Structure formats: C-alpha cells, structure tokens
Amino acid sequence: MGAQLPSKGDQRREQIVAMLKQNGRVTVQELVDKLHCSEATARRDLDVLEKTESIIRTIGGAIYDGHHPAREVSFQEKTTISWLEKERIALKAASLIVEGDVIGLSGGTTTYHIARAIKNRKGITVVTNAINIAMELADSDDIQVVVAGGVLRHKSFELCGPLAEQVISSLNIGKMFLGIDGVAAGKGMTTYSESEAQIAKMLIKRADQTFAVFDRTKVGRVSLFSIAPLSAAHACITDAPLHAEFQQELDRLHIRVHVAD
Incomplete structure (x- = not known):
C-alpha cells in the first residue's frame, strides 16, 4: 500500500508552521483570512501545534520560538x-x-x-x-x-x-x-x-x-x-x-x- 496522504488538517497545520517560521508570529485572524478556515478551527490548530512544535500561544495568535529557544522578549510581548x-x-x-x-x-x-x-x-x-x-x-x-x-x-x-x-x-x-x-x-x-x-x-x-x-x-x-x-x-x-x-x-x-x- 502507498503512503497515507496527510489530512486536510495536517496540511493546514503545516502551512501554519511555515507562516510562523517565516514571520515569527501569526494571529488567528490572519489564519482565518489566508487559510479560509473558521476562527475555532484556527485556535484548535494552534493548540495542537503548541504541543508538538516550538510555538507559544498568545492572546489572539502565536509566536514561533524555534530559532531562539532561550531568547528574551520585551515585557509587552x-x-x-x-x-x-x-x-x-x-x-x-x-x-x-x-x-x-x-x-x-x-x-x-x-x-x-x-x-x-x-x-x-x-x-x-x-x-x-x-x-x-x-x-x-x-x-x-x-x-x-x-x-x-x-x-x-x-x-x-x-x-x-x-x-x-x-x-x-x-x-x-x-x-x-x-x-x-x-x-x-x-x-x-x-x-x-x-x-x-x-x-x-x-x-x-x-x-x-x-x-x-x-x-x-x-x-x-x-x-x-x-x-x-x-x-x-x-x-x-x-x-x-x-x-x-x-x-x-x-x-x-x-x-x-x-x-x-
């Protein structure tokens, strides 16, 4: 049997990780606009990725922490x-x-x-x-x-x-x-x-x-x-x-x- 194709959810989450790696951060609204998914779906995807990827959830989105696991961010961030x-x-x-x-x-x-x-x-x-x-x-x-x-x-x-x-x-x-x-x-x-x-x-x-x-x-x-x-x-x-x-x-x-x- 051939390799199982990734699900739509997996593909969407791969896109989210790519966006985070490129931009450093992403908002839920950006995910809704670019991936044409619901706000609830975007939030669930970020919750899933927080457990498996180097991302940190924030109010209204997430930031990517993979390149700088020990970096210091500002108080506001x-x-x-x-x-x-x-x-x-x-x-x-x-x-x-x-x-x-x-x-x-x-x-x-x-x-x-x-x-x-x-x-x-x-x-x-x-x-x-x-x-x-x-x-x-x-x-x-x-x-x-x-x-x-x-x-x-x-x-x-x-x-x-x-x-x-x-x-x-x-x-x-x-x-x-x-x-x-x-x-x-x-x-x-x-x-x-x-x-x-x-x-x-x-x-x-x-x-x-x-x-x-x-x-x-x-x-x-x-x-x-x-x-x-x-x-x-x-x-x-x-x-x-x-x-x-x-x-x-x-x-x-x-x-x-x-x-x-």
Missing part, C-alpha cells in the same frame, strides 16, 4: 503569553498573602499580575525592584511599597546593580514571590539576565519563604543564568499539574506545589 494562566497564578498567590505580611515581588509579568491582585488589600508591605510593579501599587494607600534603586533593564522594568543590591541586603522579607524564565530538574530556576539573577539570589537570601511562580510554558526550559537550585524554593505556584518526573523531584525536595484553580 511577554504580557500576551499565557495571560489568563498568569492571572490565575496571581490569584492563587494573593490567597497566600495576609494582612501584616512583608512580601517581595521580583520583576516579571506573573509577579506584575500579583501586584494587580493585591492592590486593594490592606496592611501589606511590598518590596520590589521592578518600577512597573511599584507604579501599579503607587495609588494603594494601604500598601507600603519599598523600591530597590538601581540601573533600569528595559525588557523587564527591573532595577539592578550595586544600588539595588545594597538596599535589598538590609531588608527582611517574609514571603518572596519569584518570577522566573525557566525551571527544570537538575538545572533549577533560571533567567535570561545575569544582573536579574544576582538580584533574585539576594531576594531569596533575605526571605523567610520563597514561592517560585511560573506558568506551564516555563517548565523544562533552561535560560542562560542560574538563579538558584530547586531546593531554594519553599513552594511553587503554577497553572497546571506538573508532569510526573518533575513532580517527583519537587516531592523529594519537600517543595509544595500550589496549582491555580
């Missing part, structure tokens, strides 16, 4: 990736924060969502080195914000360098919520920036508890600079159950996993 999942993670994190807490928020889109989730709360002190998080909380009269100064990194809005390190070294943080770019067994928690990794290390050191916050796209990814081994985290907050091997490693290290509702 990151905000479109896994938006709803990050909101759910933020709400779970907010449920662990109580009046009187001194919390730390590193830079990142997930931690930014945490700031939004707690901005109407009372009696909380927030330590951060991210100016966008500080600005989000600036009009919250019942939240004290402590900002570590330093040199601004435009991709993340984080302040880094000796000035930030000097401020953080004198602070005591109760619960640290740490945004990361990658997490993997054996490699620990990683990030794209050496200066951000250094600040994150200090924030962990000054905290009683560290909560690593990450969506499913970060699991198994390894970025260039190491922040800390998995054992440095007291708990993780994520948006979906972890695969068995990674969950077993966290269990071995007695790291609690909070899965967002």
Whole structure:
C-alpha cells in the first residue's frame, strides 16, 4: 500500500508552521483570512501545534520560538503569553498573602499580575525592584511599597546593580514571590539576565519563604543564568499539574506545589 496522504488538517497545520517560521508570529485572524478556515478551527490548530512544535500561544495568535529557544522578549510581548494562566497564578498567590505580611515581588509579568491582585488589600508591605510593579501599587494607600534603586533593564522594568543590591541586603522579607524564565530538574530556576539573577539570589537570601511562580510554558526550559537550585524554593505556584518526573523531584525536595484553580 502507498503512503497515507496527510489530512486536510495536517496540511493546514503545516502551512501554519511555515507562516510562523517565516514571520515569527501569526494571529488567528490572519489564519482565518489566508487559510479560509473558521476562527475555532484556527485556535484548535494552534493548540495542537503548541504541543508538538516550538510555538507559544498568545492572546489572539502565536509566536514561533524555534530559532531562539532561550531568547528574551520585551515585557509587552511577554504580557500576551499565557495571560489568563498568569492571572490565575496571581490569584492563587494573593490567597497566600495576609494582612501584616512583608512580601517581595521580583520583576516579571506573573509577579506584575500579583501586584494587580493585591492592590486593594490592606496592611501589606511590598518590596520590589521592578518600577512597573511599584507604579501599579503607587495609588494603594494601604500598601507600603519599598523600591530597590538601581540601573533600569528595559525588557523587564527591573532595577539592578550595586544600588539595588545594597538596599535589598538590609531588608527582611517574609514571603518572596519569584518570577522566573525557566525551571527544570537538575538545572533549577533560571533567567535570561545575569544582573536579574544576582538580584533574585539576594531576594531569596533575605526571605523567610520563597514561592517560585511560573506558568506551564516555563517548565523544562533552561535560560542562560542560574538563579538558584530547586531546593531554594519553599513552594511553587503554577497553572497546571506538573508532569510526573518533575513532580517527583519537587516531592523529594519537600517543595509544595500550589496549582491555580
């Protein structure tokens, strides 16, 4: 018997991958227009491809990540990736924060969502080195914000360098919520920036508890600079159950996993 011809769906998804490789990104509306399919079909195709190809789903489309598996994107671009999942993670994190807490928020889109989730709360002190998080909380009269100064990194809005390190070294943080770019067994928690990794290390050191916050796209990814081994985290907050091997490693290290509702 001859080889089975690819189905219409397979052919359509091959076209989508080709478009992504050529352009770097694609919107659902572009797929509808160019492939003459329904919006629902386009979304389903992207969901299928996310599991098999080097693509990341965004609000309204997808971006291709095959040529740059460890590249850093801008904060604005990151905000479109896994938006709803990050909101759910933020709400779970907010449920662990109580009046009187001194919390730390590193830079990142997930931690930014945490700031939004707690901005109407009372009696909380927030330590951060991210100016966008500080600005989000600036009009919250019942939240004290402590900002570590330093040199601004435009991709993340984080302040880094000796000035930030000097401020953080004198602070005591109760619960640290740490945004990361990658997490993997054996490699620990990683990030794209050496200066951000250094600040994150200090924030962990000054905290009683560290909560690593990450969506499913970060699991198994390894970025260039190491922040800390998995054992440095007291708990993780994520948006979906972890695969068995990674969950077993966290269990071995007695790291609690909070899965967002």
